[in-house]
Amino acid sequence: MKIAVLGTGTVGQALAGRLSELGHDVVTGTRDPQATLARTEPDGMGTLPYAAWATEHPQVTLATFADAVVGADVVVNATGGAAAVPALQAAGAEALAGKVVLDISNPLDFSQGFPPTLFVKDTDSLGEQIQREFPQARVVKSLNTLTAELMVRPASLGAESSVFLSGDDQDAKAVVAELLESFGHTDVIDLGDISTARGTEMLLPVWLRLMGALGTGMFNFKIVR
Amino acid sequence: MKIAVLGTGTVGQALAGRLSELGHDVVTGTRDPQATLARTEPDGMGTLPYAAWATEHPQVTLATFADAVVGADVVVNATGGAAAVPALQAAGAEALAGKVVLDISNPLDFSQGFPPTLFVKDTDSLGEQIQREFPQARVVKSLNTLTAELMVRPASLGAESSVFLSGDDQDAKAVVAELLESFGHTDVIDLGDISTARGTEMLLPVWLRLMGALGTGMFNFKIVR
Numbered sequence: 001m002k003i004a005v006l007g008t009g010t011v012g013q014a015l016a017g018r019l020s021e022l023g024h025d026v027v028t029g030t031r032d033p034q035a036t037l038a039r040t041e042p043d044g045m046g047t048l049p050y051a052a053w054a055t056e057h058p059q060v061t062l063a064t065f066a067d068a069v070v071g072a073d074v075v076v077n078a079t080g081g082a083a084a085v086p087a088l089q090a091a092g093a094e095a096l097a098g099k100v101v102l103d104i105s106n107p108l109d110f111s112q113g114f115p116p117t118l119f120v121k122d123t124d125s126l127g128e129q130i131q132r133e134f135p136q137a138r139v140v141k142s143l144n145t146l147t148a149e150l151m152v153r154p155a156s157l158g159a160e161s162s163v164f165l166s167g168d169d170q171d172a173k174a175v176v177a178e179l180l181e182s183f184g185h186t187d188v189i190d191l192g193d194i195s196t197a198r199g200t201e202m203l204l205p206v207w208l209r210l211m212g213a214l215g216t217g218m219f220n221f222k223i224v225r
Numbered sequence: 226m227k228i229a230v231l232g233t234g235t236v237g238q239a240l241a242g243r244l245s246e247l248g249h250d251v252v253t254g255t256r257d258p259q260a261t262l263a264r265t266e267p268d269g270m271g272t273l274p275y276a277a278w279a280t281e282h283p284q285v286t287l288a289t290f291a292d293a294v295v296g297a298d299v300v301v302n303a304t305g306g307a308a309a310v311p312a313l314q315a316a317g318a319e320a321l322a323g324k325v326v327l328d329i330s331n332p333l334d335f336s337q338g339f340p341p342t343l344f345v346k347d348t349d350s351l352g353e354q355i356q357r358e359f360p361q362a363r364v365v366k367s368l369n370t371l372t373a374e375l376m377v378r379p380a381s382l383g384a385e386s387s388v389f390l391s392g393d394d395q396d397a398k399a400v401v402a403e404l405l406e407s408f409g410h411t412d413v414i415d416l417g418d419i420s421t422a423r424g425t426e427m428l429l430p431v432w433l434r435l436m437g438a439l440g441t442g443m444f445n446f447k448i449v450r
Contacts, residue, residue: 196434
């Protein structure tokens with residue numbers, strides 16, 4: 001498939017790299033490609049500057065948000081939560097119409113320091129905000145409940161864990177489920193419509209506290225039943 | 226130990242029954258014992274009327290909130306979220322001073338129907354509200370992330386799952402951890418101080434959606450790492 005990955009940070013690199021490795025035709029999207037390529041320092045999370053990552057992934061091309069989504073079968077939103085709607089607006093509502101949009105972002109608000117709070121929660125979610133803003137896109141929320149490396153290589157945990165799907169379009173969820181299975185996910189739970197993204201986005205506070213308690217982000221939720 | 230279980234619904238019955246079975250001296254607390262004993266119909270959740278449950282558990286005595294906590298080593302708050310602070314106020318701040326208070330309640334607001342929202346979240350939690358209201362109590366939040374039957378018999382799932390501890394007092398958390406282990410919990414994760422209850426209370430929305438998707442409440446989170 002042709003897949004546009006919007007966002008060039010930790011999550012974007014993980015998704016773009018893995019999808020390319022699996023044989024997809026991958027374009028990464030960013031606001032300003034020249035600015036993205038000009039960065040030479042790791043970001044605050046220790047993520048490689050995109051240019052260094054790109055030299056190791058020559059088959060992945062970089063474009064503006066708008067150019068990246070042209071002709072894409074699937075659009076992956078791998079931007080930070082606050083940047084999600086503006087990035088998708090830059091891609092263009094018309095270009096997104098009918099497309100599967102896998103939204104991985106979380107509505108984290110770091111303005112008051114760590115741990116972050118959520119800028120939308122409980123009675124609404126970022127997934128729903130995106131679906132409302134782009135009513136013709138087929139939004140599927142998933143993969144926002146685990147660290148980037150485990151999103152794309154869950155088997156590295158050594159035991160089965162779970163990921164979730166939220167979305168209004170069953171066919172779009174089936175497309176995303178297939179991608180997740182190709183990454184190695186074996187327990188993909190369909191929670192229901194896009195409003196169920198409230199639940200998975202509200203997992204972030206306990207995820208962050210678990211990262212503190214365990215001293216690592218290399219863990220995931222398994223729903224034992 | 227002498228243990229007071231405040232609340233006579235599903236969670237109170239599960240905790241009181243299991244603690245009594247394990248040899249503890251258990252008193253259940255309620256606002257009005259006569260009214261509690263007068264009920265003859267199952268509640269909305271299908272829970273046995275207390276009087277019927279009590280005939281099967283003759284060693285458990287029923288008292289007012291205030292009488293139940295007298296001399297208790299541990300107080301279990303098994304009331305519904307909105308009833309938690311009033312129940313503990315009825316028990317009395319002086320009576321709770323120095324005691325381990327295991328808080329199982331969740332801040333669920335059903336006023337807008339199902340699924341419920343949370344009446345406190347993200348920047349505060351019910352666990353913190355209780356600790357602030359009763360500063361001399363040693364509040365430990367735990368067991369609020371799974372269904373009552375699995376709180377006290379986790380082995381019935383057939384695979385290991387996780388429970389969490391949040392609290393400011395390490396000794397109180399150790400007392401609670403020992404009780405959890407006596408129930409059969411083998412993966413008890415100490416998340417940190419009482420503010421980490423924000424994370425576990427915010428698990429409820431995804432828990433409720435999972436119950437809908439799976440068609441059962443007989444599941445639990447395992448932190449795979």
